[in-house]
Amino acid sequence: MRKVPVVLVGALVGVFGTASLAGAAPVTRTQVHDVTSTTPGFNPCTGLTDTQTLTYHLVTQTNIDARGGYHYMVNQNGTVSFVPDDPTQPTYSGTFHYTDNVNSPAPTLGYENTVVETVNGRFSDGTRGFLQIHEHLTVNANGDTTVFFDNLTCRPGG
Numbered sequence: 001m002r003k004v005p006v007v008l009v010g011a012l013v014g015v016f017g018t019a020s021l022a023g024a025a026p027v028t029r030t031q032v033h034d035v036t037s038t039t040p041g042f043n044p045c046t047g048l049t050d051t052q053t054l055t056y057h058l059v060t061q062t063n064i065d066a067r068g069g070y071h072y073m074v075n076q077n078g079t080v081s082f083v084p085d086d087p088t089q090p091t092y093s094g095t096f097h098y099t100d101n102v103n104s105p106a107p108t109l110g111y112e113n114t115v116v117e118t119v120n121g122r123f124s125d126g127t128r129g130f131l132q133i134h135e136h137l138t139v140n141a142n143g144d145t146t147v148f149f150d151n152l153t154c155r156p157g158g
Contacts, residue, residue, distance in 0.1 A: 026065050033058045041082070043092075045131060045154030049085045054078055054096070068107045074100040080119060092129060094121015110140040130155050 034057055041052040056078025063071045076098040083091050096119040104111035119131040131154050138147035 024066070026063070028061065028063045030059065030061045035078075043082060043084070044133070044152055045129075048089060050082045051085070053081045053083075055080075056096070056098075067105070069105045069109075070102070072100075072102040074098070080121070090123040090125040090127075092121055092123050094119055094129070096120075108141060110138070110143075112139075113137045127156050 036053070036055045038051060038053045040049065042049045056076045059073075059075045061071075061073045076096070078096060079093070080096045081091065081093040096117065098115075098117040100113070100115045102111060102113045113136070115133065115135040117131075117133045120128075122128050132152075134149075134151045134153075136147060136149055137145065140146050
């Protein structure tokens with residue numbers, strides 16, 4: 001289960017201070033970055049380990065209203081390549097789009113978190129591939145998870 005929202009609240013307090021969450025004037029903060037990263041990973045469709053290189057444009061925006069409610073948005077667009085650790089497997093390159101949205105009307109009223117990641121590309125053997133991850137979490141004011149799903153779609157020919 002995703003822990004992003006719990007970490008997010010701590011990050012919001014760290015970035016904006018407790019006064020912003022407790023009823024100060026509304027605040028909006030936007031950050032923009034251009035990033036390239038190479039990390040070990042795995043293909044969620046096959047389970048094979050690989051090295052992943054992502055180059056992307058990242059925009060984050062945080063809005064906090066006077067009641068302490070918040071909306072946090074992450075938007076990434078870029079290119080991706082996967083090089084399997086097994087050299088007999090095809091490499092993969094393509095484009096991706098990632099969004100993550102967290103919403104809460106107030107700190108004590110629960111929250112919703114939705115993540116969608118879509119990757120389209122081509123394997124080095126010429127076949128096309130498609131991957132989509134769609135996750136959602138709703139937590140009510142009592143801290144109970146009322147909705148949770150984590151869907152993975154993988155298909156060739158994307």
